[in-house]
Amino acid sequence: MKASLPFKYITSEKNGKHYVIFDFRDDEGKRKRKWVCTNLSVGCSNKALTAMTKEIVTAFYEEYLTGSLTKVDPAKKPKTVKAESSPNSENEIEFRAFLLKWLDIVKPSISNNTFIGYRGVVTRITEYFDKYYPGLLLSELTPLHLQQYYNEKYNSGASASTVKHYHANIHKALRYAVKVDFLNVNVADKVDLPKMEKFEANFYSKEELDKLFELFKGDRLELVVHIAAYYGLRKSEILGLKWDSIDFDAKTITVRRKISNSYGNGKEEIIVENQLKTRASVRTFPLIPHIEKMLKERKYLEGYYSKLLGPDFDREFDGFVCRDNTGKLISPNFVTSHFHYVMKRNDLKKIRFHDLRHSCASLLLANGVSMKAIQEWLGHSTFNVTANFYSHLEYKSKIESAETIAKVLGGDNKEEAEDRGKKKRK
Known part of the structure; x- marks a missing residue:
């Protein structure tokens, strides 16, 4: 230049x-x-x-x-x-129209849940460009347009992770534009993203979980909350459990499908996905006696209310575990909103439902379970994902390291090192 x-x-x-x-x-x-x-x-x-x-x-x-x-x-x-204007100038198209076209093109090659996420992001992007750059052609899009968009979102309160998520969708769309000769270069390669904050998971202690369990006694979400805390399953995985995933004879519970939701015409639509995103997500657990007891109670109540209500019992989701006493499937939206309502009503430390998964991991780690075993338990695709989430909680390895270096270099005895470890945990 x-x-x-x-x-x-x-x-x-x-x-x-x-x-x-x-x-x-x-x-x-x-x-x-x-x-x-x-x-x-x-x-x-x-x-x-x-x-x-x-x-x-x-x-x-x-x-x-x-x-x-x-x-x-x-x-x-x-x-x-x-x-x-470009090697394919006859294919001029507005940037917003191209994003919508790209959505239709990628839809068959991705999961429905991923598509719903893409669609939500594209909606937010097009709203911005409709307001500030109406009629902007794809060929007119510059790095400065994208930089201003990312900066505006970040300055308005969006996290660096959220901005990165928007950028990932735009980058994928523009990469396709280059592939089909709508563009010669991907201008999304030329922007600067805000620095990512290190994520630290929020979680409940054992005492806080005990209080939570007490509050959910008799609640529609009682079983859902217990499974989340004991197994660290994702909300979609819990709701996707069917009775064919529970083997009471072999004492196992298997995660193999999930439930998601979308909103079309303002109405929640339940989507059953029989294929999980990664192989690591498909996993079989030992059936913990406490959860086994709750599942058997749930199965008994389902049979009881099915006979009692007869034709009025909802059979649309027959075979799924997490239903209410009328047979209606517990929806992802209800889990989120009702869990938040119980937190607020009882003035508990605010956590998301997903943080029960983190609570499970933190308790496992604090009680000597290895990071690799926790990775497999949670179904993380790589060890790095688990380590990035929970490495700051791994007190035991730090205490052992302190004891070892003190022993090698001298100047400390084991009792003093252990006392420091106990103070740090407090």
Whole structure:
């Protein structure tokens, strides 16, 4: 880019050729982008590319001043420039329309839950660009547009993780635009994202969980809350449990499906997904006696109310474990809202339902279970995910390290090291 010129330019590659890309504004102040092919192959020398770029820029500048940008012939001493908004300029499309088109294209290749997430993010993105850049073409999108969007979201209270999530969706969409020749470069590669904050999971202690269990006695969510705390299952995994996943003879419980939800026409739609996202998510646990007892009670009550209500018993989700006494499936939305209501009504330390999963992990870790075993228990796809979440809670390994270095270097006895460890835990 040359600061002395009334336009900016860069070189890029497309279809095995070098292009010079110009950014400038027309007489009406509207931003334009022009692509000029050098007719030089990607394997040409830097010297040849530099010379041809200089030649094309000089000719473009002359034509820019006269306002008569026309064709450049790179094989000759150029006096005019061939301008292209993109190699597929006939496929001009608005940025917002392209994002919606991309959603339709990727829908068959991703899970329904992932698609719902993508759709929510795209809706928020298009709302912003409709407000601040109505009618912006995909070919007119610049890194500055995206940078301003990310900064606005972050300054308005969105976390760095949320901004990164928006960026990931935009980047994937623009990567597809490059793949199908709607764009030559992915402008999302040229932005700066806010620094990620280190996530520290929130959790309940054993005493706090005991109090929570007492509050949920007889509640519709009683079984759901206990399974979350004892097994650390995700909300979608608990609601996806069916009786065919419970083997009372073999004393096992298997996670193999999940329940999610979406909102179409303002109404919650329940979605059953029979295939989990990763292999690590499919796992079998020993059936803990306490949970076994609760499951058998639930199965008895289901049979009782099924006979009592007869045709009025809801049979749409027959076979699923987590239903109320009328047979209606407990929905993901109800779990979230009702759990929050109980927290607020009883003035408990505020946690999300998902934090019961973290509570399970923290108790396992505090009682000597290895990080690798916790990874398998929680169904994390990699060890790093588990370590990033819970490494700050691994007191035992730190105490052992302190005792070892004190013993090797001297100046401390074991009792003093243990006392420091006990104080730290308090």
